[in-house]
Amino acid sequence: MEIASAILLLIGALAMLVGGIGILRMPDLFTRLHAVGITDTLGAAAILLGLAFIAGWGLLLVKLFLILAVLLLLNPTASHALGRAAVHGARRPWLSAPK
Amino acid sequence: MKRALSLFLLLFAFWLLLSGHYDFWLIGLGLISSASAVFLARRMGIVDAEGLPLDLVPGLLRYAPWLFGTVIRANFDVARRILHPRLPITPMVIRVPAEQRTAPGRVSYANSITLTPGTISLEVSDDEIEVHALSVDAAEDLQSGEMGRRVVALEAH
Amino acid sequence: MLILVVTVLLGTMGLALIRAVRGPTVYDRILAANAFTTKTIVMVTTFGFMVGEPGLYLDIALMYALIGFIGTVAVLKVSEFGNLGQTRPELPPKPK
């Protein structure tokens, strides 16, 4: 149980770190959105699941899953809204040369 | 009416969960506030198939695990690209057909696309979704249409 | 382990903040603020477990999640329409 939790927490922390690096390294807004996607899905999910292993059965577990559900439902909506607003604000995505 | 009742039960369950105190007086207050929230929502006219998509719930139980697996695989792919010293990304904008019949179905599809790192839905129209993809692989994965088929199946339940 | 996670999360909050400071477009700042909110939520939750009193902190994290989303959507609405919907024409009434 403890080991599973530790592994999940480690994966989550790494994903958060990679996402943060991605936000800095990516060349434009739209590619940065993908990096945010990592922190929002794998990062948050792995850390919250890892904490769920520590929490054990009870109200805490339900609340942890509630937070996770809220994040997984709302974050893509926010990302989509951001991308859409940027397109409408005449930001053209940086595109690679076609192969 | 059925939707209003289930919304009331959902809200009340949420209230109980956050309250943590279960005596007569406080539970009574919770009942009153949930009931007034449902009343207001009905007056606003948002208790319908779009505001409370109960029809999608049974199918969701089968769709969620598959989506979870896909999202994790996509995560590792994008993470590898971010950490790669030469940043091997080929951003592109593609259009994928959205064959879902209902608005909640299309929204689920668009949200699933965004939830998967590597693809982000930019614009949703009646029969198409404009998608920004980080790499050729991510775009091809989406264009294979498996996710779209599964969301259509999610609606059929 | 929890201490490590909180440290990493604080670090990534810093990374998101750098993006918010550097911009360059306003959308990048919104994106950074959004990512920052997510990281704060997870950080507060983990911090609650670290100090051994998770119940309180979970409620706060939940509220951050809900309010942060409202904030982001309000900001995006303004950036797209120029205001929060005061000057948009009335939608036609829904048929009953």
Add this chain to the structure above:
Amino acid sequence: MVEAVNIVLLGLLVITAVAAIRLHDLFAVVMMFGIYSLLAATVFVVLDAVDVAFTEAAVGVGISTILMLTTLGLVGRWERRPVHRPFLPLLVVVVTGAALIYGTLDMPHFGDPDAPVHQHVAPRYLEQSPDEIGIPNVVTGVLASYRGYDTLGELTVIFTAGVGVLALLGIRRRRQDEATRER
């Protein structure tokens, strides 16, 4: 460890504040203020002031952001060039700040159990309020019952302020409606 978290959060807070001052795009400044409020709320959480954190998050991240954005809809997005140099205000602020910091030197140490605040009514609130009022949260009990009239007065003030703000923000809409009607 808790102190370390606090220091890091305060450091991020300073960075955010400086960035908010230096930016000239007011829209971006609102974003920085959102981050600032979230950080401040998190500092309150770390200091165990959970109720204050709730308020700060709800007001700072939620309502103020929306109010400031509505204001931007009225006044435009870009900061005007200041008319005169801000050296005198800077001097006033620095002197006031120094006086306040000097004043804190006489205050009891942070978290000191012998501080006057913790001697007078606080123990009674903590020990008796569950029996006397029956509200599980002590802070709510104090605000809504022991200091009920205070809270009522505060609510009146906040309500008046809210009416004033809404009246200011609503002007533009009526004019535009009339303009469209005349057209």
